[in-house]
Amino acid sequence: MPRIKALEYEETEPAVQTEYEHQIQANGRMTNMKRTLAHSYPALHALLEWYPLHDAVLPFLGERAVDLFTHAISAQTDCLICSIYFRRVLINAGENPDDLKLDEREGVLVEFGRQLAADSNQISDELFAKLEQYFTPKQIVELTAFGVLMLATNVFNNTLKVELDDYLEPYRKTTTQPQVTLK
Known part of the structure; x- marks a missing residue:
């Protein structure tokens, strides 16, 4: 069981939503790892x-x-x-x-x-x-x-x-x- 919930699009801040949209357009999905990173835009950006x-x-x-x-x-x-x-x-x-x-x-x-x-x-x-x-x-x-x-x-x-x-x-x-x- 995950220790941190993977976020849905609606649960994220605007900067993350922009990246979320880009990931779906570029890769067809927002993976569980990226959805977990979506709690923090700097964390998401760093690993991207x-x-x-x-x-x-x-x-x-x-x-x-x-x-x-x-x-x-x-x-x-x-x-x-x-x-x-x-x-x-x-x-x-x-x-x-x-x-x-x-x-x-x-x-x-x-x-x-x-x-x-x-x-x-x-x-x-x-x-x-x-x-x-x-x-x-x-x-x-x-x-x-x-x-x-x-x-x-x-x-x-x-x-x-x-x-x-x-x-x-x-x-x-x-x-x-x-x-x-x-x-």
């Missing part, structure tokens, strides 16, 4: 910065790598909503999230995402050196900030026990961590 960072990393990562990275973070934190959301994205892209085939670059991204979520103080120099083989300093900064916002959404959902959106229900999985192999 995920989208500009997504747009910043997409050109140098590519869609599949973005999805793998965000799924790795969300699976590592065991965030019900985010892990199932990205599981859905992978399945709809023709992937088997329980048996992912990764190239070396994707493997580095997945490991970085998992370690960022598990304990960012333990990201090894070796892992960071691998990141530097594939990405510029600016790209690493953008990737890290994007990962941190993904992590923030995971922590928000886990802490407040935000309910899984109905449309995600068919994508539930039975294990916490997907299997991955390098191509």
Whole structure:
């Protein structure tokens, strides 16, 4: 059961209503996470910065790598909503999230995402050196900030026990961590 009620449009302040309308127009829905964030416009706005960072990393990562990275973070934190959301994205892209085939670059991204979520103080120099083989300093900064916002959404959902959106229900999985192999 959620700790904080997800708000309906009519229950929100005008600034949130504007964002609510935008989300429905852009994405077809206002998710339970966003409806919970709707209690506070600054909180909603802060976590919606995920989208500009997504747009910043997409050109140098590519869609599949973005999805793998965000799924790795969300699976590592065991965030019900985010892990199932990205599981859905992978399945709809023709992937088997329980048996992912990764190239070396994707493997580095997945490991970085998992370690960022598990304990960012333990990201090894070796892992960071691998990141530097594939990405510029600016790209690493953008990737890290994007990962941190993904992590923030995971922590928000886990802490407040935000309910899984109905449309995600068919994508539930039975294990916490997907299997991955390098191509």
